[in-house]
Amino acid sequence: MKKANIIINKDFKSGEIDKRIYSSFVEHMGRVIYSGIYEPGHPKADEDGFRQDVMEKVKAMGVTGIRYPGGNFVSCYDWRDGVGPVQQRPKRLELAWRSVETNEFGTNEFMKWAGKVNVEPIFALNLGTKGIENAVSFVEYCNIAEGTWYSDLRKEHGVKDPYGIKTWCLGNEMDGDWQIGHKTADEYGRLAEETAKAIKLIDPDIELIACGSSKSDMDTYPEWEAITLKHTYDYVDYIALHQYYGGQEKGTGSFLSQALDMEKYIRTVISVCDYVKAEKRSSKELYISLDEWGIWATPDNEVSEEINRAPWRVAPGLNEQIYTMEDTLLFADMLMVMLKYADRIKIACQSLLTNISAAIMTEKNGDVWVQPIYYPFSYMSKHGRGVVLQSIVDSPAYQCELFTKVPYIDTVAVYNEDVKELIYFQMNRMEESIEITCEIQGFKPEHIIEHVALWSEDKKMTNYVNHNAIQPVQMEDVVLCERIFSYEIKPLSWNMIRVKV
Amino acid sequence: MSTKKAKMVIDKAFRIASVDKRIYGSFIEHLGRAVYDGIYQPDHEMADENGFRTDVINMVKELNVPIVRYPGGNFVSNFYWEDSVGPVADRAKRLELAWRSMETNEIGVNEFAKWAKSANSSLMMAVNLGTRGIADACNILEYCNHPSGTKYSDLRIKHGVKEPHDIKLWCLGNEMDGPWQIGHKTMEEYGRLAEETAKAMRQIDPGIELVSCGSSSKDMATFPEWEAVTLSHTYEYVDYVSMHQYYGNAGDDSNDYLAASDDMDAFIKSVISTCDYIKAKKRSHKNMYISFDEWNVWFHSNQEDNDIMEKRPWQKAPSLLEDIYTFEDALLVGLMLITLIKHADRVKIACLAQLVNVIAPIMTEAGGGTAWKQTIFYPFMHASKYGRGTALFSIIDTPKHETKNHGEITDIESVVVYNEEKEELTIFAVNRNLKEDVSLESEVSSFDGYQVLEHIVLEHDDLKARNSAGIQNVRPKSGGQSKKEDGVVISLLHKASWNVIRLGKGREL
Secondary structure (H helix, E strand, C coil), rough: CCEEEEEEEEEEEEECCCHHHHHCCCCCCCCCCCCCCCCCCCCCECCEEEEEEHHHHHHHHHCEEECCCCCHHHHHHHHHCCCHHHHHCCEEEECCCCEEEEECCHHHHHHHHHHHHHEEEEEECCCCCCHHHHHHHHHHHCCCCCCHHHHHHHEEEECCCCCCCEEEEECCCCCCCCCCCCCHHHHHHHHHHCCCCCCCCHHHCCEEEECCCCCCCCCCCHHHHHHHHHCCCCCCEEEEEEEEECCCCHHHHHHHHHHHHHHHHHHHHHHHHHHHHHHHCCCEEEHHHHHHEEEEECCCHHHHHHHHCCECCCCCCCCCCCCCCHHHHHHHHHHHHHCCCCCCCCEECCCEEEEECCEEEEECCCCCEECCHHHHHHHHHHHCCCCEEEEEECCCCCCCCCCCECEEEEEEEEEECCCCCCEEEEEECCCCCCCEEEEEEECCCCEEEEEEECCCCEEEEEECCCCCCCCCEEEEEEEEEEEEEEEECCCCCCEEEEEEE | CCCEEEEEEEEEEEEEEECCCCHCCCCCCCCCCCEEEEECCCEEEECCCCCCHHHHHHHHHHHHCEEEEEEECCCHHHHHHHHHHCCCCHHCCEECCCCCHHHHHHHHHHHHHHHHHHHCCCEEEECCCCCCCCCHCCCCCCHHCCCCHHHHHHHHHCCCCCCCCCEEEEEECCCCCCCCCCCCCCCCHHHHHHHHHHHHHHHCCCCCCEEECCCCCCCCCCCCCCHHHHHHHHHHHCEEEEEEECCCCCCCHHHCCCCCCHHHHHHHHHHHHHHHHHHCCCCCCCCCEEEEEEEEECCCCCCHHHHHHHHHCEECCCCCCCCCEEEEHHHHHHHHHHHHHHHCCEEEEEEEEECCCCCCCCEEECCCEEECCCCCHHHCCCCCCHCCEEEEEEEEEEEEECCCCCEEECCCCEEEEEEECEEEEEEEEECCCCCCCCEEEEEEECCEEEEEEEEEEEECCCCCCCECCCCCCCECCCCCCCCCCCCCCEEEEEECCCEEEEEECCCCC
């Protein structure tokens, strides 16, 4: 059996985890909202039409923040359409997904729902078809107490206290030619800069996210970051980074190796930020908001074909991807990679929350069930809190189409001082077991609290037919001997080991 | 009163990178008395058969300098290499524009290669991209590296050098971002010229490594745009981007002066970020490395230098850039060395500028007296001698103190190098707190059986103490206070001191 050795040391820390790294994303798209989180008339709906069965899953998933209302949707959205008496709200052609938006659900409904599931809102502004005026009026509506046109309008809409929404995205994926009102790097840089300056005049405590690249293989990456940040650096707090991985057809090895691409992508964006920082002679560090990430099991073109086959439907069933065990491994690994860069990544939004590339699936008028990706997310959100420790990994590796050296084992270790726990998240990219040895320096390990493993005999297994086909299993196989613990990691498995120290 | 404490943790498993020995390189430029009256003085009693001073060579050997950059510096930007080869009697005298001196060309690449060999060093050559371009860069490369049978290789043979010099490292010009540079270029101009020169030079000898000019200092208005734009041209054709940086204490604020290594650290990080940005932009798989090929303290001589160059130009070997270093300069040089070693993963070459007489660790008396060691000689010697192996990550929790322009800075700066082969571990540490001693507790429990061999200290009550010919006011001594107890080395680091704490396995001094 192959062997891997991992060393951590209490003093070698890499970053404090910001809990917002466990955020998600709700977009007006397909059935994310309508018949996802919101379905008046459903047996489990509460008085506001929110599905309580879904809310329970959201809470148990450990989602800490939600980005809203898009996504591509936001680039032709007027926030005014989604507030005020519901009967008077206009139905709109929604261009991004070629659907009809009824606007039954808007800002105030979202904020009410967010309060019920206890998540921090992250709002996106329309810099596609709108601009500074629409952005500042929206911020005024949400964050000013009273006595002005838009703050009084909010009160008139029945919301007495301002929301104090702290985090705002300056548009969405503005580098993408699919974006309604797509902009060049210079155009976006200028607009984002001026919008940011205006917003900070209204509320200096607001934190702003500038659009970065939509994925690592955009032609304009990383020039986009360099050029736009030269405009926005002094006025924003985060740069966005989006990434979805597909490519299952290339085989398990290549597919799973994409976590290394993600790491490269993150490092590069950090480099570009630091380059611009030096150019601006700035002492401010820019952070990353990885505010859309996930796995795509369905090719893009199938989604657009589905949209074009029958456009202008209300809440059509779009892109309802079903995840395999293999997909789950890369999904979990993406989150593990983010933890390794916790010193720079402060926000991350798993995309999306319900039904579309989602962990939580709902049936209209029916049940809710969870995909296997739900589990690593919820365990990592629950236990992945504290300080990330650097890991020195000696693992066997393989070669694939994309990378010459991919370690079979990936690992990240977190120290939670509050509960005196060392938490390891570990992944086996090999289709065989590997013997893992973990050396712990600087701690006195007391005992193993638990070992949870997620795997399946069939890597293509999903929870679609049998909703419980893939579930985490409590294991009893980790042997702790003084400062070293060891176990055999299952083939193609994701694991969490908690050690009391 | 109890001593302040700092704690450091190292772990054998947590490594930065193997230290490239070339970071202990230096630099000889045709400037002032570096060459003439420095390394070369045929009528000196210590001169060898080639006219090279053996006392100077011996000191260079003490520093153990693996590479020497040559022949400039600013000098190279109007250098005509053909002038400096062939029969000495026939060599042209030239107006040397960079330093407004007279260049006799008595020493050229063939002579210098001989010197480097006797100093156990090898050459890092620079080509003139100021007043010349691709053709002349190719010609000198052909002269130096091509075996025979072509115009310039046969010319070399005719000049008595049968075997090619086989010079591996070449700088594509010098400080081309600087307006003072003869033939200074904009970043677009330089990027294009360097790109095409690099491509042509690689056609002659694909085995060479090339250095693209980076910024002349962190304060250049074009930094780091210069790096981004020029590397966008040269990235695929070069191996290193250069960095240059000098510091001084003209404002006489020693406390703030010793914070300069923090600026150097930030400078290196920014250049790495820029390289990695361009790497991604070029979709390249290659890492760009750093050649920090000019670094030192330089400020003492500025006024005199201007006087000489303005009022008494065109002298042969004038006394230019003859900074006489103080003890505090040695501390900053130590701090800069620590900074370089900390970046061992990306800084693969560094050149202390310079080696002899010109902002140098080694001085010779004008007119043919003795050679002597400046204060900065010692930290460089220690790092070069003991700083070979693998640089380790160290986590340090140190007291801090306030400075005028750098805010609060650490008292202790340190780096640890593990020489696996010799089973030695060396802690380099500077206490840059000028008022208080600090006790450093280094947790080294992963180095079982290692004992303190020696604790070398460089310190002086007077920060402005200097050495001179025959007088070594500032010199290292052994006997610093370090002891090992239960896997922890406890060292007393005196205020304002450079410390080399050496540990070895199973041996005690």
